[in-house]
Amino acid sequence: xxxxxxxxxxxxxxxxxxxxxxxxxxxxxxxxxxxxxxxxxxxxxxxxxxxxxxxxxxxxxxxxxxxxxxxxxxxxxxxxxxxxxxxxxxxxxxxxxxxxxxxxxxxxxxxxx
Amino acid sequence: xxxxxxxxxxxxxxxxxxxxxxxxxxxxxxxxxxxxxxxxxxxxxxxxxxxxxxxxxxxxxxxxxxxxxxxxxxxxxxxxxxxxxxxxxxxxxxxxxxxxxxxxxxxxxxxx
Numbered sequence: 001x002x003x004x005x006x007x008x009x010x011x012x013x014x015x016x017x018x019x020x021x022x023x024x025x026x027x028x029x030x031x032x033x034x035x036x037x038x039x040x041x042x043x044x045x046x047x048x049x050x051x052x053x054x055x056x057x058x059x060x061x062x063x064x065x066x067x068x069x070x071x072x073x074x075x076x077x078x079x080x081x082x083x084x085x086x087x088x089x090x091x092x093x094x095x096x097x098x099x100x101x102x103x104x105x106x107x108x109x110x111x112x113x
Numbered sequence: 114x115x116x117x118x119x120x121x122x123x124x125x126x127x128x129x130x131x132x133x134x135x136x137x138x139x140x141x142x143x144x145x146x147x148x149x150x151x152x153x154x155x156x157x158x159x160x161x162x163x164x165x166x167x168x169x170x171x172x173x174x175x176x177x178x179x180x181x182x183x184x185x186x187x188x189x190x191x192x193x194x195x196x197x198x199x200x201x202x203x204x205x206x207x208x209x210x211x212x213x214x215x216x217x218x219x220x221x222x223x224x225x
Contacts, residue, residue, distance in 0.1 A: 004156075042214065042215045042216060042217070043157075043214075043215040090157070092156075099162065099164075099204070101159040102213065103159055104156035104157045104158070104159075105156050106154075106155050106156045107155070
């Protein structure tokens with residue numbers, strides 16, 4: 001089975017802090033994704049990466065950056081956390097070839113105070 | 114982009130089949146239908162996907178109508194652990210990751 005592991009289930013940070021969310025997948029997937037999920041808004045794509053050191057903006061990249069130094073690891077960075085970034089953050093990965101599903105981690109519920 | 118329409122909620126008795134409908138009347142020829150579910154406080158879980166033929170795996174069956182304008186996810190013997198929000202997604206383009214939309218889904222309540 002595909003395993004996508006997010007480093008924390010719950011995280012509380014303060015406004016202005018730099019926040020790192022980590023995601024690791026164990027299936028040698030080329031593609032990795034970061035989403036946020038908010039009530040009434042569904043899942044929204046923040047950033048994705050289709051290869052090491054490659055990244056593409058999703059629908060809502062403002063206030064975020066990402067890093068992919070190794071194939072299995074994809075980090076989401078909140079450069080200066082704000083209260084409107086309080087959300088559930090979900091990481092996913094998928095193979096590149098063919099029509100392959102995305103597999104998700106269990107999420108990190110981030111609260112910015 | 115093809116949008117999907119699902120009922121907001123459904124009930125199902127434990128042990129019975131759960132049939133979850135999805136309308137995607139604007140689907141185009143190369144778009145796949147995906148189903149995911151999300152159990153409370155967990156990440157979305159992939160269930161099944163298909164293009165035009167019916168598909169079955171260990172979790173569920175996917176029935177796509179001949180005109181591909183609608184589909185049905187079937188959980189053959191629902192259990193209490195199948196209570197979740199079920200999302201039907203039409204994937205418009207293999208490489209257009211921005212368009213992998215999760216809508217509101219159907220809240221399935223499996224009752225004893």
